Amino acid sequence: MxxxxxxxxxxxxxxxxxxxxxxxxxxxxxxxxxxxxxxxxxxxxxxxxxxxxxxxxxxxxAEISDAVRSQLAGGIVHTSTLYLIRQQVELAEKIAKLSGIPDAKVFFTNSGTEANETAMMLATQFRRSNQVLALRNSYHGRGFGTIAVTGNRGWSASSLSPVNVSYVHGGNRNRGPFRDFNDADYIAACVADLREVLATATAGDVACMIAEPIQGVGGFATPPDGLFKAFKDVLDETGILLIADEVQTGWGRTGEHFWGIQAHGVTPDMMTFAKGLGNGFAIGGVVARGDVMDSLTANSISTFGGNPISTAAANATLDYVLEHDxxxxxxxxxxxxxxxxxxxxxxxxxxxxxxxxxxxxxxxxxxxxxxxxxxxxxxxxxxxxxxxxxxxxxxxxxxxxxxxxxxxxxxxxxxxxxxxxxxxxxxxxxxxxxx
Structure with missing residues (x-):
């Protein structure tokens, strides 16, 4: 054998x-x-x-290995967020600045799934609503809440859900009823669909829309530039938050912009991230408006999120990405x-x-x-x-x-x-x- x-x-x-x-x-x-x-x-x-x-x-x-070895040399692999973590603070400062989100604050997790779960928890708390909009053909993780907002049957293991989800068109430009439209007509049709969903499938007080700028598991489906700006114009009419799932599109991978959502000329209320930031070390997180991040009223910590080893690796990775363009x-x-x-x-x-x-x-x-x-x-x-x-x-x-x-x-x-x-x-x- x-x-x-x-x-x-x-x-x-x-x-x-x-x-x-x-x-x-x-x-x-x-x-x-x-x-x-x-x-x-x-x-x-x-x-x-x-x-x-x-x-x-x-x-x-070498730069990442050296950063991790330096942290290990001090003997501290873990402390939890009950203590100050210098590497975590430094990384949060960098991400908050890069995000472009006003008064941004950052919370670190262990994965993209956990980051998206956190973002939805913040949005539903801030808006006092469990109603969430998601895109068809989407994927946001394998947690209980993230499966609920995954619009892809192949990755959606359960119909049970902690949130009330309504799906809109817009993710997959190449399939669906609007596939033959030009970009402007496609965006207009998707916006009309969003308004129709809000008017007919929700109670009106929706917490957020969560969307990937490019759908990863969905086959790198790429919507026309400007779609999410058009969506946010509608969302802003009633204060619905926009969460950009940048787990796969962040850190400059899309080439044109540092964040995938920037191709649409819009700043989201929250972004989630993970994957490439640690170059293999387990790290994810949420960067959000300060008022949204601070809306959580219960006590909370993260035992492993943003630990000294993962944030040392992530700081070195992010520095490398920026310094080498x-x-x-x-x-x-x-x-x-x-x-x-x-x-x-x-x-x-x-x-x-x-x-x-x-x-x-x-x-x-x-x-x-x-x-x-x-x-x-x-x-x-x-x-x-x-x-x-x-x-x-x-x-x-x-x-x-x-x-x-x-x-x-x-x-x-x-x-x-x-x-x-x-x-x-x-x-x-x-x-x-x-x-």
């Missing part, structure tokens, strides 16, 4: 059956350097999914990858759409000769790219969208290498589907 097969058998014996694994023969990643990882059987891959957009600047980064690199190489993939798509009808921003790219796969979503093509692509030394992700409501999100330190030669592998794999997949 191979190393991976043995570990898979042990995994199945003690871990949940619903814990998703990639590949017909799942792999264990044991080493990493730069943008490359090595599995337990010695195979090396160029990583274009980065632990689900989490290893934002790659592997074995990785946002500009994401824009440059993201455009290169999307242009290359669109060229490949001209010759392979299995590609229905290439979309995204910066180093957050979705490739929608369809059955050749039409626009029927092809989950089998996406599954085939994962296997073909892995065989050639490239790791990618997949998502979308129909499981037919390739998700490409390499570390933002990606080099031009690595982008060329990935394009070559993707082109070869797409050609093989296209040929198999057209036989």
């Amino acid at each position: 191979s190393v991976h097969a043995d570990l898979l058998a042990r995994h199945k014996a003690v871990l949940p059956g619903w814990l998703a694994l990639y590949y017909d023969e799942p792999i264990e990643i044991t080493h990493g350097e730069g943008r490359r990882v090595t599995d337990a059987e010695g195979h090396t891959y160029l990583d274009f999914f980065a632990g689900i957009l989490t290893n934002a600047i790659g592997y074995d980064i 990785l946002q500009a690199n994401a824009l440059k190489l993201g455009n290169k990858l999307m242009n290359g993939l669109r060229h490949v798509g001209d010759e392979n009808p299995v590609i229905g759409d290439v979309r995204g921003k910066g180093l957050m790219i979705g490739v929608e796969l369809v059955e050749p000769g039409g626009d029927t979503p092809s989950a089998r093509a996406a599954t085939k692509m994962l296997e073909e790219t892995r065989k050639r030394g490239l790791l990618i992700g997949k998502g979308g409501l129909n499981g037919n969208v390739l998700r490409l999100a390499p570390p933002m330190t990606l080099t031009e030669s690595e982008a060329d290498e990935a394009l070559e592998i993707l082109a070869e794999s797409i050609a093989v997949t296209n040929e198999e589907l057209t036989r």
Whole structure:
């Protein structure tokens, strides 16, 4: 039995059956350097999914390792928020300033799920309402409240909910009843839908809308710029809060802006974040208007959120992103990858759409000769790219969208290498589907 097969058998014996694994023969990643990882059987891959957009600047980064070692040298791994944590305060100061939110305050959590749960708790407390608006095709986490606002059946495990949720159109530009509209008409139709939902499906005193600027699990579905500004104009009429879920779109990954929501010319009332901030260390959080953050009247702490180790790593990661202008690199190489993939798509009808921003790219796969979503093509692509030394992700409501999100330190030669592998794999997949 191979190393991976043995570990898979042990995994199945003690871990949940619903814990998703990639590949017909799942792999264990044991080493990493730069943008490359090595599995337990010695195979090396160029990583274009980065632990689900989490290893934002790659592997074995000296600045991050040094920061963590420095914190460990003092012997303090944990204290809890009952004590002052210098690294936490310094990180909060940076994020509050970068957020653009007036009088911003920051609360740290351990994950994006917990961050979104916290944001909804703050919004419902501030507004004294349990009514929440969410977008169709969305994903916000696996907690009880975040599953409730997830508009994707494949990731929504329960119909039970602590909040009263109403869904609006707007997330997936490529599917749904407004798909053939131009951008201006699409935004107008979505705003009309929002007004209709508010008038018919709610009691009026809605707490918040939570939305991803680009839907991650939803297949990097990218709405037209300006949609969320148009939404917020409606929300502001009655004081409904806007929460931007920046768990995947934050820290410059979209290239054009530091936060995904900035593409819409609007400042939200709250933003949630996680993933790339710690470059693999567990950290998430909420940055919000001061009055919203301080609206919680009960006592509260976070045992592990914003702990000394995770905030040391996050400070080093954020400094690295800013000092090396990785946002500009994401824009440059993201455009290169999307242009290359669109060229490949001209010759392979299995590609229905290439979309995204910066180093957050979705490739929608369809059955050749039409626009029927092809989950089998996406599954085939994962296997073909892995065989050639490239790791990618997949998502979308129909499981037919390739998700490409390499570390933002990606080099031009690595982008060329990935394009070559993707082109070869797409050609093989296209040929198999057209036989």
